[in-house]
Amino acid sequence: MNLIETESLEKRYGGTVTALADLTVTIEPGIVGLVGANGAGKSTLIKLSLGLLEPTGGKIRVLGLDPLNDGDAVRARVGYMPEHDCLPPDVSAAEFVTHMARVSGLPPAAARERASETLRHVGLYEERYRQIGGYSTGMKQRVKLAQALVHDPELLLLDEPTNGLDPEGRRAMLTLVHRIGNEFGISVVVCSHLLGEIERICTSLVAIENGRLLRSASLSSMTQHSDILMIEVDDGEDALTQRLTGDGLAVRRKERILMVTLNGDDTFDTIRDAVADLDLSLHRLEQHRHQVADLFREEVSHA
Amino acid sequence: MPEASGVIHDIGYQRYNGPRLSRRYSTWSIYVHSLRSAFGLGRTAKAKVLPAGMFALACLASLIIVIVSSQLPEPILTYVGLVSTFTYAITAFAAIVAPELASRDLRNSLLPLYFSRPPHRTNYALAKFGALATAVFVMFAGPLLIMFIGLAFSSGGIGDVVVELVDLAPGITAALIHAIVIAAIALPLASLTGRRVFATGMIIAVFLLSAPISGALQSFSSGDAAYLAGLLNPVNLLNGVDEWLFGTTEDLTLIGRYGSIYGVAALLIAVLGITLLMWRYKKVKA
Numbered sequence: 045m046n047l048i049e050t051e052s053l054e055k056r057y058g059g060t061v062t063a064l065a066d067l068t069v070t071i072e073p074g075i076v077g078l079v080g081a082n083g084a085g086k087s088t089l090i091k092l093s094l095g096l097l098e099p100t101g102g103k104i105r106v107l108g109l110d111p112l113n114d115g116d117a118v119r120a121r122v123g124y125m126p127e128h129d130c131l132p133p134d135v136s137a138a139e140f141v142t143h144m145a146r147v148s149g150l151p152p153a154a155a156r157e158r159a160s161e162t163l164r165h166v167g168l169y170e171e172r173y174r175q176i177g178g179y180s181t182g183m184k185q186r187v188k189l190a191q192a193l194v195h196d197p198e199l200l201l202l203d204e205p206t207n208g209l210d211p212e213g214r215r216a217m218l219t220l221v222h223r224i225g226n227e228f229g230i231s232v233v234v235c236s237h238l239l240g241e242i243e244r245i246c247t248s249l250v251a252i253e254n255g256r257l258l259r260s261a262s263l264s265s266m267t268q269h270s271d272i273l274m275i276e277v278d279d280g281e282d283a284l285t286q287r288l289t290g291d292g293l294a295v296r297r298k299e300r301i302l303m304v305t306l307n308g309d310d311t312f313d314t315i316r317d318a319v320a321d322l323d324l325s326l327h328r329l330e331q332h333r334h335q336v337a338d339l340f341r342e343e344v345s346h347a
Numbered sequence: 348m349p350e351a352s353g354v355i356h357d358i359g360y361q362r363y364n365g366p367r368l369s370r371r372y373s374t375w376s377i378y379v380h381s382l383r384s385a386f387g388l389g390r391t392a393k394a395k396v397l398p399a400g401m402f403a404l405a406c407l408a409s410l411i412i413v414i415v416s417s418q419l420p421e422p423i424l425t426y427v428g429l430v431s432t433f434t435y436a437i438t439a440f441a442a443i444v445a446p447e448l449a450s451r452d453l454r455n456s457l458l459p460l461y462f463s464r465p466p467h468r469t470n471y472a473l474a475k476f477g478a479l480a481t482a483v484f485v486m487f488a489g490p491l492l493i494m495f496i497g498l499a500f501s502s503g504g505i506g507d508v509v510v511e512l513v514d515l516a517p518g519i520t521a522a523l524i525h526a527i528v529i530a531a532i533a534l535p536l537a538s539l540t541g542r543r544v545f546a547t548g549m550i551i552a553v554f555l556l557s558a559p560i561s562g563a564l565q566s567f568s569s570g571d572a573a574y575l576a577g578l579l580n581p582v583n584l585l586n587g588v589d590e591w592l593f594g595t596t597e598d599l600t601l602i603g604r605y606g607s608i609y610g611v612a613a614l615l616i617a618v619l620g621i622t623l624l625m626w627r628y629k630k631v632k633a
Contacts (some may be wrong), residue, residue: 196363
């Protein structure tokens with residue numbers, strides 16, 4: 045079953061601000077990165093999925109259900125971690141997460157048990173009996189994650205979980221999200237404006253810009269055909285570009301570097317011969333580990 | 348050699364396969380949690396001081412009344428009279444607790460967490476309203492109970508207990524009416540702002556600042572105007588309802604022949620307050 049399906053989804057605020065426009069996307073199970081700049085419409089999509097907002101046009105289905113008509117059913121099966129602070133400072137994490145578990149429908153004993161178990165899973169041990177107000181930002185983020193996870197949802201919606209964390213905290217949070225997706229077996233949609241950060245843990249990516257879908261694909265399909273050789277030579281890039289293009293290779297210039305799509309081992313020979321024939325000095329011939337960010341940049345420049 | 352005992356195994360993440368209860372249970376959970384936090388339970392000692400102190404004071408006042416009454420041939424206050432007299436003090440309690448229930452969640456942006464769970468926005472509003480009304484009722488019920496125990500068991504006869512029980516019933520009814528109307532005024536006001544101080548200020552303003560106007564009109568005008576002046580202040584209005592329903596002798600509010608208008612006004616305030624509260628939470632951004 046698809047996690048989230050949208051069809052020409054549109055959300056306008058007050059008739060003037062368009063947060064989402066004609067968004068059609070299908071998000072499949074796994075760890076899905078939802079990327080886009082601030083204000084691209086990521087949070088709006090999340091809130092529409094939960095039925096916290098009503099779409100002004102189009103359709104959205106979450107876990108095969110309509111979040112507006114079957115809101116209760118959707119919200120019972122989904123966990124949500126908001127972007128901003130959402131914790132009361134004057135209760136303990138254990139007390140707070142237990143309460144949230146009960147609001148999700150867990151009986152009192154189960155709520156208590158799951159709360160302490162979940163807090164342990166996110167890395168809060170004895171601290172969980174202390175007031176949340178005294179926690180560091182990293183610990184607060186963990187409590188926010190725990191309250192989203194406590195009722196064992198099928199789908200976890202995380203809105204910028206690394207917000208406000210230092211590099212070490214970001215790494216720890218992403219590792220945790222990765223574990224939730226892989227070991228716990230819960231599908232995760234994680235929003236971020238930092239593509240480089242979440243591409244490591246995701247199985248697929250959805251990029252939106254200005255409320256429109258930029259690209260959506262599984263990470264393997266994005267990187268599959270993307271082995272690229274980087275060539276750097278002293279002068280004569282133009283000649284080399286011509287020659288390689290003439291030899292039937294796809295060549296792209298990026299300042300002084302030529303990017304050539306790799307089609308098997310022959311490509312290396314062709315490049316070697318071309319460089320030798322043109323009598324150029326070769327500085328670098330390197331297989332480029334593809335950054336997903338480049339793919340998105342490509343996509344943008346083509347558009 | 349025996350195996351090392353007491354090894355801690357990381358059993359990993361366990362899926363939850365137990366029951367998931369209905370929306371009614373979720374709403375009940377919000378109600379219980381809110382009622383507990385109204386008295387600072389499950390919170391720091393600091394949060395307990397004010398509500399617990401006010402409750403203790405109210406009970407102490409009631410105890411003094413009982414002791415004084417036991418020395419006199421007739422009790423100085425009826426049960427309904429006790430509710431009427433305590434109402435001003437208890438509006439102060441509502442002014443402190445209502446922001447605790449409503450403004451605190453707004454201030455800490457907790458609403459997205461509630462609204463992304465099964466209960467509906469109206470369930471949340473009603474749970475909060477129920478919690479405040481119950482908390483206010485408890486503030487009346489404590490002193491009433493002390494008065495009942497004091498009066499019923501001081502003379503020793505079993506017949507007295509029954510007599511007192513019959514007298515207590517209107518007191519409990521009055522306490523319920525007061526609790527609902529006070530909550531229906533205080534909670535919608537508190538739900539307007541995340542700043543607790545502002546919320547408390549607004550509630551106190553509504554309850555207290557209207558009192559001198561209403562009081563002055565009652566004293567200085569005559570006839571119908573004096574009888575209707577009580578409607579201008581929630582506490583006078585409630586005392587008017589007591590007067591109308593139970594014919595109390597305290598004469599805290601002059602109602603003349605307009606008793607039923609006081610009753611209708613109280614009902615309207617309760618309905619309007621709850622409706623506004625639900626409407627407010629329907630519209631509030633989450």
